Amino acid sequence: MDGYRGLTALIESAWNELNGSDTVHRDHCLDVVGDVLETGRLAQADVERAVERLVTVALSEQRYTVRESALHAVSTASTHYELPYRVVEPLVAGLEGFEPLLLAYVLSVLSCTHDQAALPVVERSLHHPHAEVRWEAAEAVHELLWSQESARGGAA
Template sequence: MDGYQGLTALIESAWEELNASDAGRRDLCLDVVSDVLETGRLTPDDAERAVGHLVTVALSDESYPVRESALHAACTASTHYELPYRVVEPLAVGANGFEPLLLDYVLTILGSTHDQAALPIVERFLHHPHPEVREEAAEAVNELRWSQKPTETAQ
């Protein structure tokens, strides 16, 4: 087994164990996934699949620490891979259901997509009651606006 196969095997093993474990063990499984994503050595397709799975866990797990670990791992991926908005869009749809600390992760992830489709969702949080969320929303808006490509003029 080469290094790449070892990384993908680690992720697959983590997904399998994630389905049948207690919250503490699920949290550790997500740490493994985060560590693999941090290497930056997965293909874009494998990274997108992993992040898609993390998004599902973040939206569905009943354990706060597990959801936080899933979002942390997705944030880690967003610093090493260019994630398309479509992969993380379910986070935008479910953003109102996250606690403030978890919402910070969501806003960071959405901003890192550099996709203008995320801008209206992120802008909603500029007036959030928690100052940390407002600050993260402002940073995400800045990142999205900075990455906005000028419109091409017709010739």
């Protein structure tokens, strides 16, 4: 098995083990997916499929630790790949239900898309009651405005 097939096999194995496992094992499965994403060696289509599944877990899982592991893996992917907004946009629907730490992950991921459609969503969190969320929202707004300015050929 070549290196690439080995990476995709690790992800598939993690997905298969994720169903019906206890919380600790589910966290481990998601950590494996995050570790593979961290290599930066996957094709864009495979990354997008993995992130879509991670987003689904983050939105549907009841256990905080599993949702955190899923969002951590999405965040990892967002630093190693250019994620299209459409892939992470479903997180916007769950924005109000995320705990502060999880919301910080989501805001960071949205900013990494560099898609201006994320800007009004991120700006809503500038007045969040938790300081860490406000800080992450300000960073995300800065990143989105910088990418907008860069796209126009200037500097923010």
